[in-house]
Amino acid sequence: MKQKAIIFDLDGVICFTDKYHYLAWKALADELGIYFDETINNRLRGVSRMASFEIILERYEGKPLTEEEKVACTEKKNTLYREMLKDMSPADLSDEVKNTLDELRSRGIKLAIGSSSKNTPFILERIGLADYFDAVSDGNNITKSKPDPEVFLKAAEFLGMDPKDCLVVEDAEAGIEAAFAGGMEAAALGDAAKSKCGTYNLSTFSDLLKI
Ligand code: B16
Ligand code: MG
Numbered sequence: 506m507k508q509k510a511i512i513f514d515l516d517g518v519i520c521f522t523d524k525y526h527y528l529a530w531k532a533l534a535d536e537l538g539i540y541f542d543e544t545i546n547n548r549l550r551g552v553s554r555m556a557s558f559e560i561i562l563e564r565y566e567g568k569p570l571t572e573e574e575k576v577a578c579t580e581k582k583n584t585l586y587r588e589m590l591k592d593m594s595p596a597d598l599s600d601e602v603k604n605t606l607d608e609l610r611s612r613g614i615k616l617a618i619g620s621s622s623k624n625t626p627f628i629l630e631r632i633g634l635a636d637y638f639d640a641v642s643d644g645n646n647i648t649k650s651k652p653d654p655e656v657f658l659k660a661a662e663f664l665g666m667d668p669k670d671c672l673v674v675e676d677a678e679a680g681i682e683a684a685f686a687g688g689m690e691a692a693a694l695g696d697a698a699k700s701k702c703g704t705y706n707l708s709t710f711s712d713l714l715k716i
Pocket of ligand 2: 514676
């Protein structure tokens with residue numbers, strides 16, 4: 506690998522919380538009488554909380570919501586989502602991911618997180634990686650969501666690295682776009698790899714060791 510650092514997206518790359526996001530959004534959508542299914546949920550991958558709610562509201566037919574009501578709705582969803590996250594434990598971190606991270610680190614590569622989620626610290630703690638990464642850039646330190654490169658540029662800055670020396674690992678197309686916009690190469694996994702939009706399109710996490 507020519508890069509000196511790797512910036513990992515969290516949800517869909519290191520761990521999988523999409524089922525909880527789905528269940529919590531579904532409960533809110535049901536309450537508001539909005540049609541919501543897994544296909545719509547796929548559009549929320551890597552997208553910030555409020556931007557996700559705006560996508561869900563495309564199907565809303567009731568009285569327009571005020572900004573305060575929208576904030577209250579997203580807070581309600583987040584409370585439910587965090588309740589579900591409490592079920593997560595280090596067992597939710599696969600051996601493949603942990604062993605690959607350890608091997609990359611032993612090769613002298615710096616490791617960071619670049620996630621849209623404001624729940625990143627909580628999730629890292631649940632899966633036993635609270636103090637593992639050299640830097641964490643997340644939804645709490647950005648103002649613009651992916652595909653804007655801000656979250657990855659901040660991660661590079663926190664690492665003290667030039668963006669061109671960082672490789673981004675992402676499962677969302679918006680995340681791959683964000684990496685390119687920040688002048689970084691991107692390794693795609695999951696959905697993003699299926700659409701072959703990365704610089705490298707990987708079948709599995711440990712393929713990172715072959716780049
Ligand atoms: P929160 P990532 C993203 O995480 C999720 O993929 C996306 O579904 C979610 O809406 C977003 O975080 C915000 O999450 O509500 O916890 O702040 O893929 O960027 O790690
Ligand atoms: Mg993701």
